[in-house]
Each structure stands twice: as C-alpha cells, then as structure tokens.
Amino acid sequence: MASTRSQQELFRFLEDRFACAQACTECARACALRASLVDPRGTEGQEVVRRKGIMCAEVCDATCRVLTEQNDMDEAGMRFQLEWCRTVCLECAWVFDEQPSAEGSAEVCRACARACTEFMATLV
Template identity: 80%
Template sequence: MTQTTSQQELFQFLEDRFACAQACTECARACALRASLVDPDGTEEQELVRRKGIMCAEVCDATCRVLSEQNGLDEHGIRVQLEWCRSVCLECAQIFDRHPGAEDSAKACRECARACSDFIATLA
C-alpha cells in the first residue's frame, strides 16, 4: 500500500485480506477433516488424498497466519505465500474431485484459491 492509498482502498484491502484468511481457515478445516477420514492403510490413491489434504491444510493455516499477523512480511512475501496457497488449493481440489464424498472439501479449496486470487489483485 502506498502513501497515496485512499481510505476506501485501505478498507477494501483489509476486507479482502480478512476474506482470504477466512477462506484459508475453512479450507484448512475441510482438508484436515477429509484427510482424517481416509484410511491410512488404504490404496496409494487414498494416501495421496490424505497427504494432499494435510499439506493443503498446513499451507492454508500458514497463509492465514501470514495474513492475520503483522509479522513484517513485505508485499512480495505476501504475494508469494498467496500464490503458493492458491496453487496448492487448486491441486488439492482436483484430487478431491476424483473421490465421491469429497465435494465439499474440493469446493472449500476452490473458494480459498479464488479468495487468494482476489486478494493478489489488490496488491498492485
């Protein structure tokens, strides 16, 4: 944000940041739940679902922390974190799409990816 940023732009930035953090939290919750439902002694594909769900939950959790804290991360660092989160969420959604019963988790992943994209758009 530049010094010439209007108050309205600042509010929009903060709203987008909060929406993204909230989407990350929902995605992390859905992915962790999905991962816990997969049989750890199941097939290789089930193991992939479990691993991706855990990884997505961890990335979303880390992204939420970055967005929620004033940790001194610059705009470039925030952008990199958001890009990573968006990428992992889209990957995870594609994997969940192949498994009946994982529709809600796939939807949460896509919503999080969209929120990350929307927030990235405000970082110009």
C-alpha cells in the first residue's frame, strides 16, 4: 500500500510541476507580448511596464526550463526559483493593473503566481 501512495504522490508532484511549467510558459508569452506593445519612446511609466514585462517573461522562461528539463537543482534551489517567479509575476500583475486593456495579461501573471505557490506546497 505504501508504494501505491508513493506512486500517487509522485504523479501529483509531476502533474503540479507540469501545470506550473505550463503557467510559466503562458505568462512568459503574455508578458513578452505586452512588452512589445509598449512604445519604447513613451513615458517613464510605459518604460516600467515594458521592463517589468520583459523581466517577468525571462523569469518565467527560466522557471519553466528548471521545471521541464532534467537538472540537478535541489529542493531549496527549486523553491528559490519558484518564489522568485511568484514574486515577479505578482509585481508584473500590479504594474499591468494600471495599464488600459492589460487585464488579461495581469490575470495570466496571477495564475502563474498561484501555480508556483501550489507547486511549492507539494515540495515537502
């Protein structure tokens, strides 16, 4: 019975890991798209949106790679990467909240932050 439970835990871990990686990919795409829509010659506020979108896309992309590639990262390193991603996504969502027609991008960022939080909960 213990092996069945361990197997179920492993499946849950892998499912959560995949869901988090998928959310990171979606967030990276949304942030890169949002950043590309901002006029780089615009106001200082637009530059903040552009920079934050680019940074979020890069962090999400890196997190997705950590989650999907075979790597030697230990649990502490994975937690650090997930927490960094979660924090950047929430910051990006707050910046997008202030932009007209950026609600969808903000929600994708929040969904990614939730996925990171949920996946971290599986790391015991």
